[in-house]
Amino acid sequence: xxxxxxxxxxxxxxxxxxxxxxxxxxxxxxxxxxxxxxxxxxxxxxxxxxxxxxxxxxxxxxxxxxxxxxxxxxxxxxxxxxxxxxxxxxxxxxxxxxxxxxxxxxxxxxxxxxxxxxxxxxxxxxxxxxxxxxxxxxxxxxxxxxxxxxxxxxxxxxxxxxxxxxxxxxxxxxxxxxxxxxxxxxxxxxxxxxxxxxxxxxxxxxxxxxxxxxxxxxxxxxxxxxxxxxxxxxxxxxxxxxxxxxxxxxxxxxxxxxxxxxxxxxxxxxxxxxxxxxxxxxxxxxxxxxxxxxxxxxxxxxxxxxxxxxxxxxxxxxxxxxxxxxxxxxxxxxxxxxxxxxxxxxxxxxxxxxxxxxxxxxxxxxxxxxxxxxxxxxxxxxxxxxxxxxxxxxxxxxxxxxxxxxxxxxxxxxxxxxxxxxxxxxxxxxxxxxxxxxxxxxxxxxxxxxxxxxxxxxxxx
Ligand code: NAP
Numbered sequence: 001x002x003x004x005x006x007x008x009x010x011x012x013x014x015x016x017x018x019x020x021x022x023x024x025x026x027x028x029x030x031x032x033x034x035x036x037x038x039x040x041x042x043x044x045x046x047x048x049x050x051x052x053x054x055x056x057x058x059x060x061x062x063x064x065x066x067x068x069x070x071x072x073x074x075x076x077x078x079x080x081x082x083x084x085x086x087x088x089x090x091x092x093x094x095x096x097x098x099x100x101x102x103x104x105x106x107x108x109x110x111x112x113x114x115x116x117x118x119x120x121x122x123x124x125x126x127x128x129x130x131x132x133x134x135x136x137x138x139x140x141x142x143x144x145x146x147x148x149x150x151x152x153x154x155x156x157x158x159x160x161x162x163x164x165x166x167x168x169x170x171x172x173x174x175x176x177x178x179x180x181x182x183x184x185x186x187x188x189x190x191x192x193x194x195x196x197x198x199x200x201x202x203x204x205x206x207x208x209x210x211x212x213x214x215x216x217x218x219x220x221x222x223x224x225x226x227x228x229x230x231x232x233x234x235x236x237x238x239x240x241x242x243x244x245x246x247x248x249x250x251x252x253x254x255x256x257x258x259x260x261x262x263x264x265x266x267x268x269x270x271x272x273x274x275x276x277x278x279x280x281x282x283x284x285x286x287x288x289x290x291x292x293x294x295x296x297x298x299x300x301x302x303x304x305x306x307x308x309x310x311x312x313x314x315x316x317x318x319x320x321x322x323x324x325x326x327x328x329x330x331x332x333x334x335x336x337x338x339x340x341x342x343x344x345x346x347x348x349x350x351x352x353x354x355x356x357x358x359x360x361x362x363x364x365x366x367x368x369x370x371x372x373x374x375x376x377x378x379x380x381x382x383x384x385x386x387x388x389x390x391x392x393x394x395x396x397x398x399x400x401x402x403x404x405x406x407x408x409x410x411x412x413x414x415x416x417x418x419x420x421x422x423x424x425x426x427x428x429x430x431x432x433x434x435x436x437x438x439x440x441x442x443x444x445x446x447x448x449x450x451x452x453x454x455x456x457x458x459x460x461x
Contacts, residue, residue: 024069080408110332153323
């Protein structure tokens with residue numbers, strides 16, 4: 001027993017759950033804390049990097065460069081990786097609490113918000129998460145089927161994920177074949193019959209959530225023309241007020257781009273991406289699968305900056321064979337931890353996890369999307385993780401954390417072995433990584449991802 005954590009005799013043992021941006025930024029902050037720390041990062045897949053590997057679109061390689069930073073962090077001698085281990089199934093929260101001074105959950109938002117309308121789950125209606133996971137080669141979504149044989153696809157929502165989905169549906173094989181898109185997805189997309197892609201916003205053009213760089217890309221595609229109705233860009237006075245605020249830079253830029261799209265002369269490109277506003281799906285119809293969408297026409301109500309969509313009573317119909325609901329991610333509960341069902345996050349105060357009554361649970365922390373909800377870009381998670389680590393260090397300083405010596409992974413490995421779980425270290429990942437890169441080379445791709453856990457384990461044998 002020693003009363004100080006973070007010394008050679010009693011190093012700070014921290015478990016980080018999740019290997020996406022938030023997990024790595026928390027690791028970085030801990031390694032820079034000046035304390036003697038030993039970090040074990042748990043990841044349920046054999047491959048690390050969370051949404052950077054499985055969420056960022058394959059045609060956005062610049063965003064994936066964050067992986068280089070994370071790989072450098074992982075090379076630190078006080079960092080240890082346990083891939084292929086699912087917390088809550090292979091190892092329980094109490095097992096972690098017994099072996100670590102601090103457990104930090106950075107497990108992101110793995111599920112989706114629901115539309116909650118009739119027909120939500122008809123075949124042909126999918127979440128954006130499934131499609132994104134599928135084209136990115138996420139093992140969970142590897143075997144999903146998307147019927148690309150109809151001419152019209154609809155994407156509900158106007159965030160950057162919706163734009164990613166539209167762009168992947170709109171691009172030609174030539175535009176995708178030198179990216180790290182999963183082979184199975186490229187093969188299926190090559191046969192796609194989709195000609196019209198409709199991206200639906202429930203509010204107006206000034207309230208769209210996508211950012212202008214992503215929006216602009218929709219006007220630069222080889223075989224797809226963006227279509228915006230000029231009359232859809234007529235703004236009410238509250239929206240004009242929103243745009244008059246110079247801080248609203250994204251919306252101002254978005255409007256410029258949308259106006260330029262609306263003024264385009266048209267083209268003979270093979271596909272059209274219709275960017276539509278003030279429409280909400282109210283019913284998904286079809287006998288045994290999706291055939292038609294009923295859309296309510298909306299108007300905006302409320303103060304500038306707080307306008308909400310209200311149905312006008314008018315509806316329109318849209319025939320379509322494929323639908324993606326891209327209306328935001330949502331965290332999933334972990335066995336043994338409290339959960340805020342309304343917000344889809346772990347209840348917390350400044351990254352300190354609390355129980356249902358708001359009482360802090362000592363030694364339990366969270367960062368990233370499971371802490372604040374699914375918002376911001378990759379870099380946003382850095383400040384967020386630093387803030388949580390700051391809270392953790394303050395708790396250690398204030399004596400709020402059990403100071404007994406902890407065993408960390410040394411206590412965890414035997415439990416995993418007893419349960420027949422094969423934990424993979426970072427060197428194992430580097431081997432998988434090298435094989436993926438080698439495999440991609442022949443096809444002129446940065447990598448050809450392994451899309452099944454069994455394939456990755458077999459490679460290591
Ligand atoms: P998001 O930005 O929150 O957008 C969600 C969209 O869904 C909004 O247009 C929202 O409209 C709409 N929506 C929500 N509930 C709805 C409902 N019931 N009916 C109709 N529409 C509904 O979420 P996201 O696109 O999933 O992105 C998550 C985060 O990742 C964002 O911060 C995003 O910027 C980031 N991201 C970044 C990139 C990139 O940098 N390239 C790529 C992908 C994702 P309201 O505004 O009316 O709520």
